[in-house]
Amino acid sequence: TGTSDTESLCICDALxxxxxxxxxxxxCAADSTQCKPEAxxxxxxxxxxxxxxxxxxEVLVAMSITEQQAxxxxxxxxxxxxxxxxxxxxxxxxxxxxxxxxxxxxxxxVNTLDTNEPITTINNLDDLIAxxxxxxxxxxxxxxxxxxxxxxxLNGSKTNQWTPIGTKDNPFTGTFDGDxxxxxxxxxxxxxxxxxxxxxxGSGGTVKNLSVSGSVTGNKYVGGVVGYNNGTVKNCYNTxxxxxxxxxVGGVVGYNNGTVENCYNTxxxxxxxxVGGVVGYNNGTVKNCYNT
Numbered sequence: 062t063g064t065s066d067t068e069s070l071c072i073c074d075a076l077x078x079x080x081x082x083x084x085x086x087x088x089c090a091a092d093s094t095q096c097k098p099e100a101x102x103x104x105x106x107x108x109x110x111x112x113x114x115x116x117x118x119e120v121l122v123a124m125s126i127t128e129q130q131a132x133x134x135x136x137x138x139x140x141x142x143x144x145x146x147x148x149x150x151x152x153x154x155x156x157x158x159x160x161x162x163x164x165x166x167x168x169x170x171v172n173t174l175d176t177n178e179p180i181t182t183i184n185n186l187d188d189l190i191a192x193x194x195x196x197x198x199x200x201x202x203x204x205x206x207x208x209x210x211x212x213x214x215l216n217g218s219k220t221n222q223w224t225p226i227g228t229k230d231n232p233f234t235g236t237f238d239g240d241x242x243x244x245x246x247x248x249x250x251x252x253x254x255x256x257x258x259x260x261x262x263g264s265g266g267t268v269k270n271l272s273v274s275g276s277v278t279g280n281k282y283v284g285g286v287v288g289y290n291n292g293t294v295k296n297c298y299n300t301x302x303x304x305x306x307x308x309x310v311g312g313v314v315g316y317n318n319g320t321v322e323n324c325y326n327t328x329x330x331x332x333x334x335x336v337g338g339v340v341g342y343n344n345g346t347v348k349n350c351y352n353t
Contacts, residue, residue, distance in 0.1 A: 105150045111139035112156050118166055125187035129167075136163050179205045179235075186213050189244075193226045202235025203265060209239045217248025217275055225249070225260025225288060232263030234292070239271025247275025247285075247301060254280050257288040257303075257315065264319070266292030274300045274328075281307035284315035284341065285328060293320045298327070305332035311341035312352060320346045327353050 077089045077096040089096045114135070116124070121132060140160050143151065151157070179202055180192045192207060215223055227233035237259075247258055255261045256279030259268060273285050282289040285299030289309075299312045309316040312326025317340045326338045335342040338352025 102150065104146060105153045108139070108142045108146060108150075109154055109156075111135075111142055112154065112159060115139060115159050115163065117159075118162050121163060121166055125185050125191075128187065130191070132163075133167055136160065136167070180207065181205065182208050182210055183213070184210045186215065189213055189215075193224060196226050196233050197224070197228055197231055199231050201231065201263065202233060204235065206236040206238055209237070209242045209244070209271065212243045212245070215244065215246040215248065215275065217246045219248075219250065221248065222251070223247055223249050223258070223275075225255060225257055227255075227259050227261040227263075227266075229255060229261050229289075232261045232266065232291070233259060234263040234266040236267040236269070237271070238269055239297070241270050243272040243274065245274045247273055247277060250276070250278045252280050252306060255282045255288040255315075256280075257284040257286055259287040261289045262287050262292045262294075262319075264291045266290075268292075268294050268297060270296045272298050272300065276302050276304075278304040279306070281305055281309050282315040282341075283310045283332070284313055285311075285326065286313045286324075288315045289318070290314045290316065290321065290345075291318045293322075294324060295320070295322045296324070298325045300327045302329045303331070305336070305341070307333055308335040309341040310336045311339060312337070313339050313350075315341045317341075317343045317345045317347065320348075321350060322346070322348045324350045325352060 077083055077093045082093045083089050116132060121129065143157060179200060180188065180195055183189050183192055196202065217223055244258060249256050256277055258273050262268065268287060277283060277285055283303055283305040285301050285303050286297050287294055294314055297313055303310060303312055310330060310332030312328050312330050313324045314321050321340055324339055330336055330338055332341065339350045340347055
């Protein structure tokens with residue numbers, strides 16, 4: 062009837078009775094049967110809503126790294142809003158103990174909270190994308206091993222193309238251990254250099270124990286696993302098609318300036334020149350590899 066949400070809230074601290082009605086409460090002054098001393102003011106209601114949306118601890122720990130990062134911000138926003146309340150307002154809040162519970166969990170998993178911190182275990186696509194973003198934003202992972210804990214389907218398509226991990230300006234120099242798993246659904250179709258699951262791997266970098274399938278098309282330095290390698294690629298294989306519109310195109314590595322060992326390719330490889338089944342152009346070491 063035109064009454065605002067604030068005006069329609071009961072402000073009583075205790076239940077009104079027939080002989081004791083709070084005349085300062087517009088709700089009870091109009092109809093004491095509507096007395097609801099548990100009603101919250103709008104600020105308290107807003108904070109309570111934020112708290113109610115926070116996940117339980119067991120839900121949080123089962124989330125992906127990307128989801129945990131989002132929840133971390135959500136918890137901090139809710140906590141800041143809670144601390145802005147008066148003591149009287151805080152007394153009306155239920156479930157505030159969730160802050161201590163969630164922060165205790167976050168304190169034990171600090172590496173998942175900041176994209177500038179290294180991600181060391183990849184369980185799903187969200188984790189892989191978070192790792193990709195971390196590398197491409199400047200975290201080279203030198204001295205750090207990242208382990209793939211499950212097979213991952215990238216579900217690639219013309220509208221869902223993969224951005225290679227590592228660039229010439231921000232190369233990957235850590236160790237990526239596929240642990241015998243497969244990354245499938247790789248799809249890249251552009252005219253850029255340094256294309257592959259990994260675009261550019263720097264000196265000291267390693268990719269191992271990994272299989273890749275899908276389709277990769279780029280300009281030069283194009284490979285199924287690594288576009289440009291200054292490190293080590295071992296125990297890897299590619300079953301996808303790789304196409305380069307220029308030179309240095311390979312099934313596993315497009316341009317090798319490091320070491321490629323115990324690798325093989327079964328995909329179709331197409332390019333103008335410096336094209337190979339396992340390695341497009343080799344300026345390093347290739348051993349125990351084959352193409353079919």
